[in-house]
Structure formats: C-alpha cells, structure tokens
Amino acid sequence: MTQIIISGVVSFLIAIFLTPVLIRRFSAEGLGQEIREDGPASHLRKRGTPTMGGIAILAGILGGYVVATIVGVLTGSTAFTASGILVLLLTLALGGLGFADDYIKLAKGRNLGLNKKGKLFGQLAAAVLFGFFALRFENDSGISPASTHLSFIRDIDTVDLAFGGGILGTVVFLVFIYFLVSAWSNAVNLTDGLDGLAAGSTAMVMVAYTTMTFWQFRNSCDVAVQPGCYSVRDPLDLAMLAAAGAGACAGFLWWNAAPAKIFMGDTGSLALGGLVAGLSVTSRTELLMIIVGALFVIEVASVAIQIIVFKTRGTRVFRMAPFHHHFESGGWAETTVTIRFWLLAAMACTAGMALFYSEWLTSAGV
Template sequence: MSVLFYPTLVALLIVLISGPVLIPILHKMKFGQSIRQEGPKSHQAKTGTPTMGGLMIMIAIVISTCFFAKLNMEVCLALFVMLGHCFIGFLDDYIKVVLKRNLGLKAKQKLFGQIVMALIVTYVGVNYMGMKTDLWIPFSGITFDLGILYYFLVFFVLVGTTNAVNLTDGLDGLAAGTMTIAILAYALICLRFGKTDLAIFCLAVAGATIGFLWFNVHPAKVFMGDTGSLALGGALAAVAILTKTEILLAIVGFVFVIEALSVIIQVISFKTRGKRVFLMSPIHHHFELKGWSETKVVGVFWLVGLICSVAALLILKVS
C-alpha cells in the first residue's frame, strides 16, 4: 500500500519545483489578479498577485497520474473532465487578466462546455463502461434508477461542484486546503470500491494541491485562478460520479456547498427583499467582515471540511 504515496509525493515535488519557475513568468507577463473593490480592504494588497497558478497543479496531476496509474476508461474520463474544465477556466482567466475584459467568458459559453462534458461522461460511462443510471441513497440501501434523468444529475453535479470550488477560492489557501481534504477522502472511497487507479488519480490531485499550498497560504505568492478551481472542481465531481457517490459528495464537500448556498441565498434575498443576509458573500467574506482574520477563517473551514470528510467515510462504512 505504501506505493500509493508515490503519486502524492511526485505531484507535490513537481509543483514545488515548477513554482519558482512559473511564478516569475506569470509576474513578467503581468498575469495579475484584480481584486473586488467592495471586498475586505485588506484584500486590496493582493492586487497584481499572479493568477493562473492552476497550470502547475494540472501539470503535476497529469504527469503523476500517467506515470503511476493504468489509463483505463475511468481514469481517462476523470482526466478529461478535469482538463476540460481547466481549458474553460484558462479561457476565462485569459480574457479577464490578459485581454482585460472583467466578465471573462459568458455564462452560456461556460454552460455549453460543461453540457458537452456531462454528455460525454454519461454516454461513455453508460454505454462503454457499464455504469448504471441509478442514484444511491446513503443509510437506506436504496437506489433509484433515474434513466435519462441521470444525464441531468451528472450535469448538475459537474456544474454545482465546479462553481462551488470556484467560489471557495477567495482566501489564501482556502480552496487548495479544502480540496486536499476532500480528494483524500475520495481516494479512500475509491480504494473501498476497489478502484485503485482512480485512487491514484485522487492522490496525485492531493499531492499537487499540497504542493500548491506552499505558494498559496497567506500571504499568497500565486493564485490558482479559474484555471485551477474549475479544474479541481471537475476532478472532484468526476470521481464522485464514477464511484456512484453523488449524494455523499455533498457531505465530503460541505464547505463548497455552504459557500455556493451563501451566494444563492444572498442573491435571492436581495432581489426579493432588498436586504442582504450576509455582510458579504461567499460566506468566508462574511466572517472576515465580522472581524475574523483571514487565517482563522481558512483554519476553521479546513477543520469543518475534515470533520465532514470523516463523517462521510463513516456513513459509507455503515451503509
């Protein structure tokens, strides 16, 4: 089993080695992050910090996975979803940072790409991998055959997870640390189901995000950008779909869920009542404006992520 630590170690080392090379290049090319003016004032000092650091994460994951895992259909699909979302995120970052168009890709353009990926994943999984179109309900032992509606479930999981991770990427080390915890939990889930090569993919993701934290913890020297956050969200969603644990994902990724829900609640409340529920959304900014330090918010959210991941593993064990 010790060999399973190699993908993590190799991915970590690749990021640590590539960081000092890539970060100065991003600086030189002026790939700097713009900061929301209405956000916490302490964040204004982050303006110009290089973004698109997700590229070093992707390079590490691909190399480590290809070296240690058998490239079966499951692993290839996971890589496809991750790199597909990486491409969408890269285009979004490039348009915002390089072409100076603040809105980046239009929502319908992002959705089109995600629809295509959801269709491919579901079609290949069902028709070539024997993946069932059912939904497992934890504790009950019940599964519901969704039939054609399973395509919509896959799309919902992909879009929901990628955007939730993207929203979480707002504080130094928050998204990378929370993703590390969640994907390590899914490595154990994959091993539980005998999906060793998919577990290796998860461990490569964990190694890359741990390595990225070296440069991304407060004060961050580089941000992952949409290039990294959308891709990591895609990787997490893909593994949940391939292990048929879509509902369990909501527990493992509870931090991502509350980040996304806080934005939805804030928008609905403001449009219907003209009032805000939170001082600022996503919710990590609410706690900052309540007086919490950035490192305290990140630490607490990491702890919540860890507790929820352990809870999910215990649920899986007794189900």
C-alpha cells in the same frame, strides 16, 4: 497501494517545483489578478498577484496519474482504465475552460472573463461528453464507469435517473450529470476566495476519497463477490487520481498559503470541481460527496441564499457572500477564517468517511 503513493508523491513534486516557475514567468509578464471592487477592502493589496497557478495543479494531477499507471503497466498489475481516463479528461476539460476564463481576464485587464453563455456551454459540453461515455466501456462483469442510478454510498436501486433507458431517460441522466458537474465546479470556484482555502480544503476531500476508493478496491466484487463488496469499475484508478489531486493541491498550497505568491484562478478551481464531480459519479457516492465536500456546499448555498433573499426581500442575510467573506467583513483575519474553514472541511471529511465505513460494517455483517 504503491501506485497510490507514487501518484501522490509525483503530483506533489510537480506542483511544488512548477509553481515557482509559473510565479516568476507570470510576474515577469505582468499577468496579475484583478480584484473585484465590491470585495473586502483588505483584498485590494492582492492586485497584481500572479494567477493561473492551476496549471501546476493540472500538471501535477496528470503527471502523478500517468506515472503511477505506467508503473502499474510495467509491473503487470494495472493499465489505463476507462474510469480513470474519463475523470481525468473531465478535469482537464474544465481546467481548459478555466484557463480561457483567466486568460480573457488578464488580456482585457478586468475581473470578468468568459461571459455566462460561454462558461455555460463549456461546462455543458464537458458534462454531456463525460456522462455519455461514462455509461459505456463495460468491463467483463458488465459494470460501466457510471450508473444511471442515484447513489449514496452505493447505487440506490429504486432511483433510476434514466427510467430504465430510452432517449428521454438518457437526456434526464445527462441533465443530472450536467447539474452535478456545474454545481461542483462552481462551488469550488466560489470557495477559492481566500489564500489557501480552496487548495487546502480540496486536498482534504481528495485524501478522504483516496481512502474510500482504496477500500472499494480492497473489497471489490470483481475480486470476490461477498457481503459488503463494491460494484465500482476501476476503484484503484480512482484512488490514484484522488491521491494525485491531494498531492497537487498540497504542492500548490506551499506557495498559495497566506500571503499567497500565486492564485490558482479558474484554471485550478474549475478543474478541481470537475475532479470532485467525476470521482463522485464513478465511485457511486454522489450524495455522500455532499457530506464530504460540505464546505463547498455551504459556500455555494450562501451565494444562492444571498441572491434569493435580496431579490425577494431587498435585504441581505450575510454581510457579504460567499460565506467566508461574511466573517472577513465581521473583523476576522483572513488566516483565521481559512484555518477555521479548514477545520470544518476536516470534520466534514471525517464524517463522510465514518458513514462510508459504518455502511460497510453493516453490509458486510461485521
């Protein structure tokens, strides 16, 4: 528990003190956000606001996790693990992809960064490498960071995405991991459209996952094989990463809350999406994440629905997509939309944790 607290506190302190440094530096260099012309008119006043604040989030996650792990090494309790390193590398890789996207936007003074092929290749490379290595590094109990079985709160034994093995099975599994990584990174990216919305919502998701992965650690099958125990390779490391994500988002939110002094940009949103995807795979909760991160699901679904209906019927379901812009266009103040969406995110996280705990009660026979 001490390491989880250290991870969250260190990441929070790094993010809250590094962000104003980035604000001053980027403001001095004129590295401001370009605003899409077809967006809400009220957002035009945000043009020129510093972006790439996701650097502070990445620094917070990295610093919090590393410091907490070093404390574990010095006290002889834990060391760096395969699960933690793989999820961290996935987060950093997608953050690097987002940084490239943001940098191109700023360098060319436009609202479009990497082209679709460039972003697709970057997400594909990060996802395939993560998926490939996540099936390796088995511990003494034969548990690897990831499983080829689809999972809800635990692995669903009857659904093997790799069909028992083989080249074709491996390809299918890697395609699934790519879909997962791409979907979550794009979902968080689309949610990052209002001051504080993505940072606040992701912080809640990370708090939920800190709680659940710590519970997996306390009831690990590696400690004692008993009813309700969890076959997750490195749950304590995952809890530290989730706590680092929560702390970094909270520290950044201090400066990103309306009116935002800086935006996280794709550097932050793609990285946080990678963290969400990585945690869901390594904690064996891929389908549960859909409930915990329901706000992100709603946002990306609204864009998909808008595109499909417009292309097939020539009409729009929403005034504007993603979903948060629909309410802005209806006259809601930006802060009103953000706070109400935070409430939705909190309810989704609560529902996910309730399902997680109730499943444990049933499995443990309590």
